Amino acid sequence: xxxxxxxxxxxxxxxxxxxxxxxxxxxxxxxxxxxxxxxxxxxxxxxxxxxxxxxxxxxxxxxxxxxxxxxxxxxxxxxxxxxxxxxxxxxxxxxxxxxxxxxxxxxxxxxxxxxxxxxxxxxxxxxxxxxxxxxxxxxxxxxxxxxxxxxxxxxxxxxxxxxxxxxxxxxxxxxxxxxxxxxxxxxxxxxxxxxxxxxxxxxxxxxxxxxxxxxxxxxxxxxxxxxxxxxxxxxxxxxxxxxxxxxxxxxxxxxxxxxxxxxxxxxxxxxxxxxxxxxxxxxxxxxxxxxxxxxxxxxxxxxxx
Amino acid sequence: xxxxxxxxxxxxxxxxxxxxxxxxxxxxxxxxxxxxxxxxxxxxxxxxxxxxxxxxxxxxxxxxxxxxxxxxxxxxxxxxxxxxxxxxxxxxxxxxxxxxxxxxxxxxxxxxxx
Numbered sequence: 001x002x003x004x005x006x007x008x009x010x011x012x013x014x015x016x017x018x019x020x021x022x023x024x025x026x027x028x029x030x031x032x033x034x035x036x037x038x039x040x041x042x043x044x045x046x047x048x049x050x051x052x053x054x055x056x057x058x059x060x061x062x063x064x065x066x067x068x069x070x071x072x073x074x075x076x077x078x079x080x081x082x083x084x085x086x087x088x089x090x091x092x093x094x095x096x097x098x099x100x101x102x103x104x105x106x107x108x109x110x111x112x113x114x115x116x117x118x119x120x121x122x123x124x125x126x127x128x129x130x131x132x133x134x135x136x137x138x139x140x141x142x143x144x145x146x147x148x149x150x151x152x153x154x155x156x157x158x159x160x161x162x163x164x165x166x167x168x169x170x171x172x173x174x175x176x177x178x179x180x181x182x183x184x185x186x187x188x189x190x191x192x193x194x195x196x197x198x199x200x201x202x203x204x205x206x207x208x209x210x211x212x213x214x215x216x217x218x219x220x221x222x223x224x225x226x227x228x229x230x231x232x233x234x235x236x237x238x239x240x241x242x243x244x245x246x247x248x249x250x251x252x253x254x255x256x257x258x259x260x261x262x263x264x265x266x267x268x269x270x271x272x273x274x275x276x277x278x279x280x281x282x283x284x285x286x287x288x289x290x291x292x293x294x295x296x297x298x299x300x301x302x303x304x305x
Numbered sequence: 306x307x308x309x310x311x312x313x314x315x316x317x318x319x320x321x322x323x324x325x326x327x328x329x330x331x332x333x334x335x336x337x338x339x340x341x342x343x344x345x346x347x348x349x350x351x352x353x354x355x356x357x358x359x360x361x362x363x364x365x366x367x368x369x370x371x372x373x374x375x376x377x378x379x380x381x382x383x384x385x386x387x388x389x390x391x392x393x394x395x396x397x398x399x400x401x402x403x404x405x406x407x408x409x410x411x412x413x414x415x416x417x418x419x
Binding site for chain 2: 026
């Protein structure tokens with residue numbers, strides 16, 4: 001095969017990643033542009049060029065899927081959700097930290113990093129109870145799923161409008177956890193709180209790919225649509241999790257004893273956390289937990305309980 | 306009309322078509338020339354951007370030619386695309402004018418201090 005023929009074949013293989021209807025219309029045209037832009041004597045596509053083609057193929061696939069469902073309203077909603085979701089994830093971690101910390105103590109920065117909220121000394125204990133490598137991979141897995149740092153990084157990237165970096169990072173978190181789980185023989189389902197977080201990262205990566213408006217970062221948030229979406233989310237979350245009563249399980253009478261005062265403080269600290277749990281559906285009997293663990297379509301070996 | 310500011314590659318793509326229809330490779334080289342090599346659209350990015358602006362009605366296919374056995378499709382700006390580019394140019398011009406005016410005041414103030 002000639003050099004040009006080899007290069008053309010390589011380009012054609014890359015173009016197979018595009019949707020077939022798109023290829024029917026544009027394959028020969030894009031190929032012409034690629035061959036025109038090729039350096040004399042070039043034998044194979046460059047790395048950047050290949051990544052650019054694969055990335056664009058993915059974007060066009062998602063766009064075409066969304067256009068099928070049509071279109072402008074979806075794009076606007078996705079843009080908004082793409083910015084709100086990481087902020088909600090940070091809120092989830094923050095409220096969980098405050099709730100558990102107020103009850104059981106806040107622990108060391110390392111405990112916080114691995115998401116051991118309200119379990120002081122967990123990080124140090126993991127190295128005492130397990131071989132070093134097991135403790136290390138376990139802690140990295142926990143930091144990815146339960147820890148606040150990935151959510152914070154993602155929220156900052158999204159708010160700055162660094163869409164490509166945010167997309168890569170959002171996809172990296174669940175893939176890295178999957179890699180750790182598969183190489184260490186851990187259960188693929190890590191528990192409601194961690195799993196919902198992992199799915200949220202995956203979902204965010206897809207949303208960022210499909211919604212070009214997220215490149216504007218926090219400026220995407222406008223009062224009216226954001227308030228509407230937040231209200232709909234709260235209403236949906238609350239409706240699917242048995243109403244508001246778990247949030248208001250606080251005694252009305254003033255606390256008589258020191259113990260009652262401590263209990264009241266703990267209950268008040270748990271209010272925001274309970275509220276965010278309602279949104280994500282990961283409270284007891286929540287829709288998220290049901291979807292993840294009770295639904296019949298999961299292979300039985302993946303279910304924990 | 307969509308009032309979001311255009312991203313630079315999209316702005317340059319529409320600008321490349323403002324003078325008349327061009328094919329994909331022509332747009333790529335024109336964008337690189339206009340931006341003095343700062344913005345280099347690769348084929349994947351170019352066609353993803355074209356797909357978006359065509360879907361938004363800013364650009365449409367003009368004609369097709371076969372050159373050296375390869376298909377070339379030419380694209381042109383639609384009236385909507387022309388309006389969008391005009392609005393963006395006006396926005397940038399206003400911003401630049403304000404910035405230039407303030408910089409002039411700043412230079413004058415600095416000369417006064419010196």
